[in-house]
Amino acid sequence: MRKLHERLQELRPAHLKVVVGFDGFVDEIVEAVDRRHSFASYTRMSNMTQFGERISKAAGLSTNIELVPKTMKLGGNGPIMANALVKLGTSVSYMGALGRPNVHPVFNELVEGCTEVYSLAEPGHTDAVEFDDGKVMLGKMEGLNDIRWAALKEVVGTDKLQAAFSDCDLAATLNWVMTPHLNEIWTGLLELLSPREDGTKPFLFVDLCDPGKRQPEDILEAMDMIGEFSKFYRVILGLNRKEASEIANVRRLRLSKPAEEAELEEIVRALGEDLGFWCLMVHPVSEAGAYVDGEYFHVQGPFTSKPRLTTGAGDNFNAGFCLGLMLELEVDECLALGKAVSGFYVRQMRSPAWQELLDFVALWADKGGEEF
Template identity: 75%
Template sequence: MQVKLRQLYQRMQNLDPARFSVAIGFDGFVDEIVEVVDRRQSFDSYTRMTNIRQFGERISKAAGLSTNIEFVPKTMKLGGNGPIMANALVKAGTSVSYVGSLGSPNIHPVFTELTDGCTQVFSIAEPGHTDAVEFDDGKVMLGKMESLNDVNWATLQKEVDNHQLKRIFSGADLVATVNWTMTPYMNEIWAGLLALCSPQPDDYRPYFFVDLADPSKRSPGDICEALEVIGRFSTYYRVILGLNRKEASEIASVRGLTLSKPVEDADLEEIVRALGADLGLWCVMVHPTFEAGAYVDGEYFYVEGPFTSKPRLTTGAGDNFNAGFCLGLMLQLGVEESLAVGKATSGFYVRHMHSPSRDQLLEFIRLWADRAGEEF
């Protein structure tokens, strides 16, 4: 792995992300990162709950009774799969157009860094709000998403218009439509975008990236319908479905895939290969916390690491991985190399609490090469 990472570091020295254009939509959240108090010693001193089991047990013990749970706000940041992914690609140096729910009539100040960095921004609705409850072993996202009901095809046509939409989404090297689960009218938006699509030259097909974003709250019928619509984009794009490990299990269950073990326990390679063969998309990619696998053209690709047991921020790590993976593909790196760029982008993010610039990304890849196999 060290040799491959050093080769990747050298190869990326002369690759320029600035020549790529990206179009992303359509969500937007204000994320409030919070900790849960386990025991409070004084006004300014407390011990936090460190794992989700503690949190769940505290809630379960209150069944039939009542309880008080204290959240301590740590920071407020831009949220939503789209804004976080877009911000990471802005930091990496690409030209990004963002369409989504960042505030109406005025954009919420939490998105200022994103909007300042984007080439163009169309805000079509108010953002949702998420309390991101962070633990050492994961996070619980408590979302308020009513405003995303306003994110629909009619609103897009009213606020952006068909000519602009076609220009933005047809002219991009990468189109990313994310957070299907919390965007109730995403299927309708996809149908609208498909109607605007034109055939691409035989020697060039841009990328179309989809993140369903925890589809467990949606019905199996809804999920299968979404996957069918996603597949239609294959006429015009190289379609990528990105999943975390939990989402991969959910999709495998909905599709009725038979694996050697229960879907939750299956090896990463087995479930990625099974999903890739079943869905027939250009790429199915799955990114657990400390590894990632992808299935492209019948071949499996895998990267492990980098490892840290004490991430400073996990909310948004997957979106940063997705940004890095797509960046690698646009740069015409190999699939394995692109997975490594994704892991480096998210690895930097969880350690430094912000997305890396191009130079910071390169330096992190160099550091990872030096410390491959170690925790750092």
Template identity: 40%
Template structure:
């Protein structure tokens, strides 16, 4: 099939699979940020008449010129919103109509205003005050400047206690989808995984299909030993779940290097080979890699590649990857084929960066049928 036929086919399958309310309880965690979306002023004629620095390279040049001197940088707040890989992904999945339970630092004793709408469409268990991200957005990417101290104390005991030990066990066992993201910023995440594997997974009901999604979230600052331990730990969940490892292009470079998989020039063909190699190396069911303009995936049987609805000047880019993850996870939950699951991913992300909001399933179907 050509690209248009693939999209039309994916939209048709999605419509068929969502003709009834989605009955897949989902549990996600364990981060939480308030995102301040910021543009950097380039030229200012008046309060209303100004331009923004267009690219990361142009910003770097501005900073370079200030070396040994000083510089005044004006930041313009564009939006304050819920943030963190987990809340953004969970919020996107809630927009599809999926029942969501979320564990993360969303504010105490009251839920932070940035998460209040989310808390109305999901069952949330707050683990403390949220962390903060200043997201500097450019036409060619973004720089995320985080204050992460709020994540330091999050561990298995805190998560289980927030719901009550027995209630957490029940929520875990009933969930048909689990998403655990932002491994890089949660120092205890590998330890959390180990406790889940020893305490909760062995009690899961047998012969039920479940999906689990992992996103490491830019592990560059973590040691090779830590990354390897995380990889081998998450692979153990494949005994109980259909495991998906989600990576952007840069993360796939890093994971391939750590696992001893040959890295060459990144193309749709070579990234499909890399995704398949990661699946084989870890013995997990699925690996998905999403560069900016396209996405690839592999399972133990096949690989797939689709182009995405790239837009040169997105309305928002922070959270685009999390929306891709939500869309691909939806496609996997609905047991769509690999190409169709990729298309639900790139279409969810494409809708989001154009509209600065998460799509409903009807929005997603319309976008699949009509994107240009």
């Protein structure tokens, strides 16, 4: 971490150009009540097992689970990642479901920070039930059905779309699972793009976002389409540990153990070799691994057992990882930068500014392997 901190002090991200799309959610962070002691006092369910058991025990009967709202914030993988990159100092263009005809107030900070914003549809709504060991996302996503290629061309314009996705350091298309027409958008972009004259390629980051609810044949088709972007970009597929298992099972990868039990290095290498993208990255809660050019990279994160907010942690990790790539850091340093951004986020309930990120990396270096 000392070396990373020293390198970051010499860098600034202000020259970096990013385009992100296409979802948008209003996230309502809630706690599930285990026992209520009075109108003003209750004990929350601290882990997902409690929540699951409460539901399971009511099978064939019924039950009531009280949800206590804690805060409302911008949500959706795209807005959260874009907002983190804005805070870190990059120039961001956002296209997605932020509200139409009027942008929802939870996105005001993002809109003010972005260079350009194009809102195509009403956002979805998520009740994010937070636990110490994870979260349950209860989503309503009707508005995202309006995120289509025709709408993008109408609101943004073909010339601006081509410029935004060509003249950038990073393009990110997120939440394939909840954006039902993203394949259609990918097809439109593939027809619009052309290789750069100088032969260089920007980065394209793709996050499927919990593909388990989609049919295996749909996932396979998505993998093929993502691969087509390799003509124009250095393609990065980012997955959490659950998603990595799901993709490995759909691809019928042969591992030493069931995909859910395989060691991180084994599943990252297997997926990386099988899919053939420029980078395959997987980020469990306490560590992260990436496969690039036949080499495996790994870091342990600054773990905390008491996160204050986990909804959006993965998107903040993705922002930090991609920022590291754009700054031309080594891959293991990019993984560490992702862990630092998400580590700050789960502790402070917001994305860090650039100097705050540097300070957090310095603190991580001081603490070493200690929890903080």
